[in-house]
Amino acid sequence: MSDSSVSVVIAYHSGYGHTTRMAEAVRDGAASVTGTTVELLPVDALTEEHWAKLDAAHAIVFGSPTYMGSASPAFHTFAHDTSGRWYTQVWKDKVAAGFTSSGAMSGDKLNTLQYFTVLAAQHGMHWVNLDLLPGGGEGELNRLGGWLGAMAQSPGDGGPEMMQKSDLLTAAHLGQRVAEHTRLLHRARSLS
Numbered sequence: 651m652s653d654s655s656v657s658v659v660i661a662y663h664s665g666y667g668h669t670t671r672m673a674e675a676v677r678d679g680a681a682s683v684t685g686t687t688v689e690l691l692p693v694d695a696l697t698e699e700h701w702a703k704l705d706a707a708h709a710i711v712f713g714s715p716t717y718m719g720s721a722s723p724a725f726h727t728f729a730h731d732t733s734g735r736w737y738t739q740v741w742k743d744k745v746a747a748g749f750t751s752s753g754a755m756s757g758d759k760l761n762t763l764q765y766f767t768v769l770a771a772q773h774g775m776h777w778v779n780l781d782l783l784p785g786g787g788e789g790e791l792n793r794l795g796g797w798l799g800a801m802a803q804s805p806g807d808g809g810p811e812m813m814q815k816s817d818l819l820t821a822a823h824l825g826q827r828v829a830e831h832t833r834l835l836h837r838a839r840s841l842s
């Protein structure tokens with residue numbers, strides 16, 4: 651990685667593949683910004699090498715399905731496992747953002763995104779929101795009308811292939827925005 655390039659790591663959990671599709675869309679959006687390296691890291695299979703990549707990243711995007719109104723148990727375990735890094739503020743001033751998928755239209759996804767923001771704040775990270783006005787129809791970006799992060803909804807009895815294209819494009823938009831803002835911050839720091 652050159653001095654001018656930035657790294658975005660997507661730390662996510664997915665039980666049945668829906669959140670994986672979102673993570674891949676976030677990755678594609680971030681990778682569309684020149685000079686950005688992006689990596690997907692499932693939080694239930696982190697090695698020491700993966701933790702080192704998280705520590706070295708300029709931005710970390712959190713992703714989880716909404717289970718019982720919050721992030722999944724696997725994501726909560728990951729968050730708990732970051733407590734040593736919280737103690738020494740290893741992730742301070744990294745960029746952060748988040749995304750979640752649910753079965754119900756609301757499904758209490760907001761609580762999952764708020765949980766991510768608190769996690770980011772405890773680590774001293776800078777939260778990047780979703781800068782999209784609510785989409786008016788099924789095919790439009792941000793059709794679910796949220797701003798804290800990217801949200802997707804699909805029937806609980808349908809597979810990941812049933813996901814709405816607009817939700818995946820919304821996730822890609824968030825990834826692009828994260829990469830752009832990470833680059834801005836990185837450039838400003840290198841000038842100061």
Ligand SMILES: Cc1cc2nc3c(=O)[nH]c(=O)nc-3n(C[C@H](O)[C@H](O)[C@H](O)COP(=O)(O)O)c2cc1C
Nearest residue numbers: 664665666667668669715717718719752753754757
């Ligand atoms: C244990 C469990 C709890 C769930 N809780 C919720 C919930 O609180 N709200 C909701 O809308 N959907 C809920 N769902 C549905 C999932 O959020 C939804 O199917 C999601 O897209 C799954 O993502 P994944 O395939 O990445 O695991 C739940 C599913 C499971 C298995």
